[in-house]
Amino acid sequence: MxxxxxxxxxxxxxxxxxxxxxxxxxxxxxxxxxxxxxxRVPCSGRVEPExxxxxxxxxxxxxxxxxxxxxxxxKEGNYKAARRFKLIQKMLVEMGIEPERVRLxxxxxxxxxxxAEVMREFDAKIRELGPLRW
Amino acid sequence: xSKIKLAIYLSAGCAGCEMALVxxxxxxxxxxxxxxxxxxxxxxxxxxxxxxxxxxxxxIDVALVDGAVRLSEQEHVIKILRQKTKVLVAFGxxxxxxxxxxxxxxxxxxxxxxxxxxxxWSTDNPDGVLPQTEYxxxxxxxxxxxxxxxxxxxxxxxxxxxxxxxCPPHHDHVAVAVEAIIKGELPPKGSxxxxxxxxxxxxxxxxxxxxxxxxxxxxxxRTIEGTPDEECLLQQGYLCLGPVxxxxxxxxxxQVNIPCRGCGGPxxxxxxxxxxxxxxxxxxxxxxxxxxxxxxxxxxxxxYRYSLPVSLINRKK
Numbered sequence: 189m190x191x192x193x194x195x196x197x198x199x200x201x202x203x204x205x206x207x208x209x210x211x212x213x214x215x216x217x218x219x220x221x222x223x224x225x226x227x228r229v230p231c232s233g234r235v236e237p238e239x240x241x242x243x244x245x246x247x248x249x250x251x252x253x254x255x256x257x258x259x260x261x262x263k264e265g266n267y268k269a270a271r272r273f274k275l276i277q278k279m280l281v282e283m284g285i286e287p288e289r290v291r292l293x294x295x296x297x298x299x300x301x302x303x304a305e306v307m308r309e310f311d312a313k314i315r316e317l318g319p320l321r322w
Numbered sequence: 323x324s325k326i327k328l329a330i331y332l333s334a335g336c337a338g339c340e341m342a343l344v345x346x347x348x349x350x351x352x353x354x355x356x357x358x359x360x361x362x363x364x365x366x367x368x369x370x371x372x373x374x375x376x377x378x379x380x381x382i383d384v385a386l387v388d389g390a391v392r393l394s395e396q397e398h399v400i401k402i403l404r405q406k407t408k409v410l411v412a413f414g415x416x417x418x419x420x421x422x423x424x425x426x427x428x429x430x431x432x433x434x435x436x437x438x439x440x441x442x443w444s445t446d447n448p449d450g451v452l453p454q455t456e457y458x459x460x461x462x463x464x465x466x467x468x469x470x471x472x473x474x475x476x477x478x479x480x481x482x483x484x485x486x487x488x489c490p491p492h493h494d495h496v497a498v499a500v501e502a503i504i505k506g507e508l509p510p511k512g513s514x515x516x517x518x519x520x521x522x523x524x525x526x527x528x529x530x531x532x533x534x535x536x537x538x539x540x541x542x543x544r545t546i547e548g549t550p551d552e553e554c555l556l557q558q559g560y561l562c563l564g565p566v567x568x569x570x571x572x573x574x575x576x577q578v579n580i581p582c583r584g585c586g587g588p589x590x591x592x593x594x595x596x597x598x599x600x601x602x603x604x605x606x607x608x609x610x611x612x613x614x615x616x617x618x619x620x621x622x623x624x625x626y627r628y629s630l631p632v633s634l635i636n637r638k639k
Binding site for chain 1: 428591592593595596597599600602603604606608611612614615620621622623625633634635637638
């Protein structure tokens with residue numbers, strides 16, 4: 189493929205908070221990079237570590253978005269996600285992958301602006317790191 | 323009835339799987355009535371590669387390969403074996419998943435050679451000579467196989483018909499598998515020969531077996547820290563991978579206080595380590611997760627002990 193490299197960023201967003209925030213960012217016309225593609229899942233607790241690793245085979249960065257602690261629609265899915273995330277990040281480092289390529293963020297349904305900001309920030313970070321070659 | 327022609331090849335492994343075959347003892351002797359061993363090299367019979375090359379294509383009925391693929395020589399033999407064999411079985415954790423040799427994929431080829439041939443304190447190699455594939459001695463050419471940059475499981479090199487897990491496979495399970503092969507009662511091509519149950523399913527420590535509810539893991543213990551009591555090892559904080567591992571071993575390690583390390587292969591899914599993270603993190607408290615990160619020197623090597631080459635991200639870039 190010709191042309192300049194553009195990051196491929198996958199956001200796995202929980203249905204109840206982060207996906208709603210993305211929706212709100214759209215309604216309020218807060219811009220965020222087109223490198224971001226969103227996958228909607230019921231809960232950040234649904235994000236199996238396997239999803240993250242599988243995604244990294246083709247993407248340069250993965251962001252998991254969930255509800256703030258205490259706000260999970262399923263009570264504790266986000267706590268589970270946080271615990272898994274810590275372990276996965278450690279394993280990726282051992283495989284020679286920069287831990288900044290995976291990110292976990294709590295973004296509530298009312299935080300449209302924050303969603304757009306986090307996406308811009310993450311996109312900049314991934315551009316700085318360059319393409320992921322494993 | 324003509325005898326089943328059997329071949330056994332030790333690739334990058336430790337011959338433990340072949341010991342498991344020998345451990346069949348009387349059962350193996352009974353099976354020998356139906357089996358003719360045509361190739362068991364290098365472990366048992368001193369045959370040369372040309373002896374294998376001279377066989378007719380598809381003249382071997384079943385070949386068991388134990389060990390991963392690390393050298394060009396192993397790749398060469400396995401490819402010939404594939405050509406000569408009707409049913410090729412990846413026998414044991416190394417052949418099926420890359421096994422312990424596969425942990426080398428956490429390092430680059432150069433790192434491995436440097437450690438082995440230059441940096442260890444007992445090495446005397448002032449010129450830093452590394453193994454060469456060819457070397458000229460007074461006009462004669464000496465050769466060594468090539469040391470590949472990564473370890474591969476068998477199916478990453480040739481087409482594999484069946485997989486059997488275990489490091490080594492439990493001899494009772496080997497008996498079941500050998501019987502299935504003799505009778506021709508095999509699952510669809512490409513499957514694992516397995517009961518499909520997890521280690522927990524056959525472990526007598528499992529709280530579910532006693533109608534109890536599993537408690538969260540609050541503390542992490544390494545096996546060197548004390549002696550476990552009779553309860554579930556995982557519940558006591560010994561990081562047992564039983565929930566995500568195939569239990570054709572009958573849960574034999576947990577029964578003698580050794581937590582499962584996953585040699586049986588994943589119960590389901592593509593990536594053993596990731597599935598183990600999913601299972602463990604869901605059972606643990608936040609404090610226990612932090613303690614685990616502190617106590618386990620290399621989480622990746624711990625969770626991918628037998629399966630790195632077949633995991634989704636299977637080598638260090």
